[in-house]
Amino acid sequence: MKSVLCLDLGASSGRAVIATYDNNNNLNLQEVHRFPTKTLLENEKTYWDFSYILKEIKFGIKKALEIDENIQSIGIDTWGCDYGWLDRDGNLLRNPRSYRTPMEEKILQEVHEKISMEDHYEICGNGHFSFNSIYQLYYDINYENILENGAQEFLFMPNLIFYHLTGKKIWEYTIASTSGLLNAQERNWSKTIFQKLNLPWKIKGELTYPNSTNYSLTEEIKKELNLNKNIEVVCVPGHDSACAILSTKLNEETGYLINGTWSLLGIETDRAITNSLGIKKGLVNEGSARNKIRFMSMIVGTWLLQSLRNHWREQGENIDFEDFPILGKRSSLEEYIEITEEFLNCKNMESLIKNKYFEKYNQEINSKEDILKITYNSLGNKYKESLELIKSLSNKNINNIVLLGGGNQDSFLIETIEKYLECPISLGPIEASVTGNALMQLKK
Structure with a gap:
């Protein structure tokens, strides 16, 4: 064999x-x-x-x-x-x-x-x-x-x-x-x-x-x-x-969302889409192994959750990823903040999220439950914005999203994606790149 x-x-x-x-x-x-x-x-x-x-x-x-x-x-x-x-x-x-x-x-x-x-x-x-x-x-x-x-x-x-x-x-x-x-x-x-x-x-x-x-x-x-x-x-x-999307079948009405350190939400197209709107929204065209182009949004993804977990563990808190869905569900907050490249190299993710929330709403959040809920909401809203723009610029009707990568182990992230994207979700391999x-x- x-x-x-x-x-x-x-x-x-x-x-x-x-x-x-x-x-x-x-x-x-x-x-x-x-x-x-x-x-x-x-x-x-x-x-x-x-x-x-x-x-x-x-x-x-x-x-x-x-x-x-x-x-x-x-x-x-x-x-x-x-x-x-x-x-x-x-x-x-x-x-x-x-x-x-x-x-x-x-x-x-x-x-x-x-x-x-x-x-x-x-x-x-x-x-x-x-x-x-x-x-x-x-x-x-x-x-x-x-x-x-x-x-x-x-x-x-x-x-x-x-x-x-x-x-x-x-x-x-x-x-x-x-x-x-x-x-x-x-x-x-x-x-x-x-x-x-x-x-x-x-x-x-x-x-x-x-x-x-x-x-x-x-x-x-x-x-x-x-x-x-x-x-x-x-x-x-x-x-x-590019390896990851080979792990699943895509058609004209199916998009993908790879959730790792970066979240990559996109589609495969026959030609690059270089409408200038894509510049402002971080949309990229990258090569695919199937003689197509991957037209997608690059979002600072589960890095936010990884950074929060690492920060809290450094503070002596015994919190791991399996605790996140439990904590996130305890918060009733529905607001979100804008996720930008600034989140990629920040030294204190908790502090940055709290500051961004205060700047936008003039209110403080302090509990881990609220911080996590805002983080999940913010990812969900970013996915929603990206999908709407991709559908508009590609003139494609995306009716299903396949989720790939380590984020498929996070039940609350999946629930959040379903809530914000409002379309059927299917789960592809966790080990998508491999x-x-x-x-x-x-x-x-």
Whole structure:
């Protein structure tokens, strides 16, 4: 029976998962290793500890093969936008900077003095989030003189891992589509964007599309892992959300809502939708593995709930996620606050929510029950606004939403979504990214 290994890395943790079909054609997933995706703080900037992450990945591969020697291939997916620089010898020049490093507003202003937000959005269809690759690259080249310091090419995170396992450089389409550097209609690099920003064309290679390229582990890696057989690394969708929607069937009237650190609510379309209204509302066009475009809203999602839980536990409160539905239901509040990018990097989520509520309603909230209820309400309202705008701009009648990801374990979040979206909800896989990663490999 064919087995494959899925390396699924999120911004908080990574894991190695063995996937197989059983005799009844059911997909079985076995997590064999999990590790934190560690960061390092250098000069007030946050970097991914890549040598640690790679060490844990190799340990995960070794452990998986000890459990199942029939593993035939490996697929890698990660979060979007971040990348690493290689020097002329193909060595990693420094740790990849994390999207959690705040980007100065002047960088965004400079970029859009060279290409307006409207023109940029019409070409690439990406939202203008400060962590997007386009701003990071512009900063590296113009403020850190990365090219003068030896940088030759950049690789997105899943492609950087792919390179260290196979020795082959690829620039996979779905992960590249998060960068702000593609022409969304042509589904390739935008010469206009590169020229406007004076970004050297040579810092990247041709795009590779999912399921088109496989390479074996290098002899060095095989020796390190004590392997005596070839294992292919498959070019699955590099972006975890592109993997996630492969875990479910979508039609013209079905949308999806992936609930993780980010909430991604959207649809698959044949063409990018770059109406200027999308700029103001954070709507993005990203690549899909099904020869389509994912048109969706990016919302700071269950990160709010994760941050509240972490804050309260640091304060000595024995509160965990399973307590949230119980607490949230005790509050009768129906108000909500606006969720913005500001919530992504705040140091005290409880304080920020309380302050935003006071600013809007001139009333204080203090109980955990009320704070949680406002958080859930705010997510629900954001989902509602996003769905209405997506339906309007796409001219599609979305009659059903499939819920994917870890948020499916939160019964109160599901109730909130049903309440605000007012349409049928169905539950897809909790392990959506791993499932999509596995299905792409198993169908080869």
